[in-house]
Amino acid sequence: MDDHGSRRKDRTSSGHRHATAEAPNRRKRLTLSHLAERLGVSTATISLALRNSPLVAQATRERVKREAEAAGYIYNRSAAALRTARSxxxxxxxxxxxxxxxxxxxxxxxxxxxxxxxxxxxxxxxxxxxxxxxxxxxxxxxxxxxxxxxxxxxxxxxxxxxxxxxxxxxxxxxxxxxxxxxxxxxGDDIAGALEAVRHLIAAGHRDIAFLGGRRGSSTGRDRHEGWVRALREAGIDPDAQLYEPELMTRAHGFAAVDLLLAREPRPSAVMCFNDMVARGLIEALRRHGIEAGRDIAIIGYDDALDAATATPSLSTVNNGxxxxxxxxxxxxxxxxxxxxxxxxxxxxxxxxxxxxxxxxxxx
Missing domain, CATH: 3.40.50.2300 (Response regulator)
Incomplete structure (x- = not known):
């Protein structure tokens, strides 16, 4: 190999060594995703924390800011402004x-x-x-x-x-x-349930069950409260009636028929938390030869779209x-x-x- 070729090889080798030495010092652009991965939180949390949003706990905001500063992350306020535009x-x-x-x-x-x-x-x-x-x-x-x-x-x-x-x-x-x-x-759930149970009492019913409603929701508590108030003002003890909360669906109403039929004496009327529970109960009762409106009174709540067209049509409370x-x-x-x-x-x-x-x- 001549001197010119040797010098060219040396330059090439030197350039390669120089590039290799510099590569570890190149830093990729740090993103929200990198910070999120490091901290084990979502990118939304990182973004909100860097904007001092009260949606993120103070301890988390401080931890995010410390990590961002240590990593050299610069928050792009222009991009943040774009992100707050109407969607x-x-x-x-x-x-x-x-x-x-x-x-x-x-x-x-x-x-x-x-x-x-x-x-x-x-x-x-x-x-x-x-x-x-x-x-x-x-x-x-x-x-x-x-x-x-x-x-x-x-x-x-x-x-x-x-x-x-x-x-x-x-x-x-x-x-x-x-x-x-x-x-x-x-809706005014206490007033609606109160009106429904008063209707049953006016029709002569004294043993009125209440089925359904989440006790952890205001709706469940309020409709139960309306049932209780109506019974008490008529001199009926609510504690002596069948009350089964946490029923919300048609399937729940269908399964509740066993509770109703096992009750002695069997309630002559049932206030249901919603129309879905009522429809499920009516279907299950029919399988036992018991017809709503003829053998037992059942009232729902919400006046859902199919309440008027069901068979039998469902008495209910329209909740707007x-x-x-x-x-x-x-x-x-x-x-x-x-x-x-x-x-x-x-x-x-x-x-x-x-x-x-x-x-x-x-x-």
């Missing part, structure tokens, strides 16, 4: 999307929100507060404009208030959370589903626009609808 997305979370009552609420929500070009994201949290929290976190990641929430059992006022304090428009529907500062739209949906959507839109809310508590007056299942007029 035209509103989240809606309820505990049972299979319930026709919520289908009616959804319809009214979508009509009102759609008229303002809002898209609805739906969550069925099934009364699992962790599922609800995951959905809320996803809404924050998608920069949602607001949240309409029928809160899960075990929802704390603090977590709702953190969302409110962070500026996310929130409206509660159907259920209350005591101490939460978000506006609420719901369409109005709840429309009013809740209007509240969210007002908050998004920065307009004042005319009322932070809207209580819809319920009304009794008498049909065949309590011996009302046959079609």
């Amino acid at each position: 035209n997305v509103v989240g809606v979370a309820v505990h049972d999307i299979l319930n026709p009552y919520f289908a009616e609420i959804f319809g009214a929500l979508e009509d009102t929100l759609g008229a303002s070009d809002q898209i609805v994201f739906i969550c069925n949290h099934r009364d699992d507060v962790e599922r609800q929290r995951t959905f809320v976190q996803a809404l924050l990641q998608h920069r949602a404009d607001g949240l309409v929430l029928c809160p899960s059992v075990d929802t704390s006022p603090a977590e709702i208030n953190r969302l409110v304090d962070a500026g996310l428009p929130v409206t509660l529907i159907c259920r209350d959370v005591e101490g939460a500062r978000a506006p609420v739209v719901r 589903a369409a109005e709840i949906g429309a009013r809740a959507a209007a509240m969210i839109l007002a908050q998004v626009a920065g307009a004042p809310i005319t009322a932070d508590r809207v209580i819809i007056a319920p009304h009794l609808v008498e049909r065949e299942s309590t011996g009302g007029r046959r079609r």
Whole structure:
């Protein structure tokens, strides 16, 4: 090999060694994902912590900031400003999307929100507060404009208030959370149950069972309270009646027939927490040759879409589903626009609808 070739090889080798020596010193751009992986939290949590959001606990905010500073991460405030722009997305979370009552609420929500070009994201949290929290976190990641929430059992006022304090428009529907500062739209569940049981008492019933309702929800407690008040004002001891909480679905109502038939004496009337429990119970009773409206009085709650067309048609309490949906959507839109809310508590007056299942007029 001549001297020229030797020198060229030396330069090539030297250049390669130089590049190899420099490679370990090159640093990749540090991202939110890197920080999230290091700390074992979501990128949304990192972003919120770096913006001093009250949605993240103070200890977590401080830990994120320490790690970001140690790693040399520079927070991009321009990008953060873009991330806070309007998304035209509103989240809606309820505990049972299979319930026709919520289908009616959804319809009214979508009509009102759609008229303002809002898209609805739906969550069925099934009364699992962790599922609800995951959905809320996803809404924050998608920069949602607001949240309409029928809160899960075990929802704390603090977590709702953190969302409110962070500026996310929130409206509660159907259920209350005591101490939460978000506006609420719901029916008057005590008054509705009171009217339903008074109707049964006026028809001559003295042994009136109550089936269903989550004890951990305001709705379950309030409808039970209405049942208790109506019995007491008629001189009937509630403690002597059949009361079986935590039933929510049609399947629950169907299975509850065994409790009813084992009772001595058998109740002559049943107040059900919702129409789904009532429909399941009516179907199961028919298999035993017992007809609602003829052999036993059964009344539901919510006046869901199929209550009037079922056989027998279901006596129930209309709880203003369409109005709840429309009013809740209007509240969210007002908050998004920065307009004042005319009322932070809207209580819809319920009304009794008498049909065949309590011996009302046959079609």
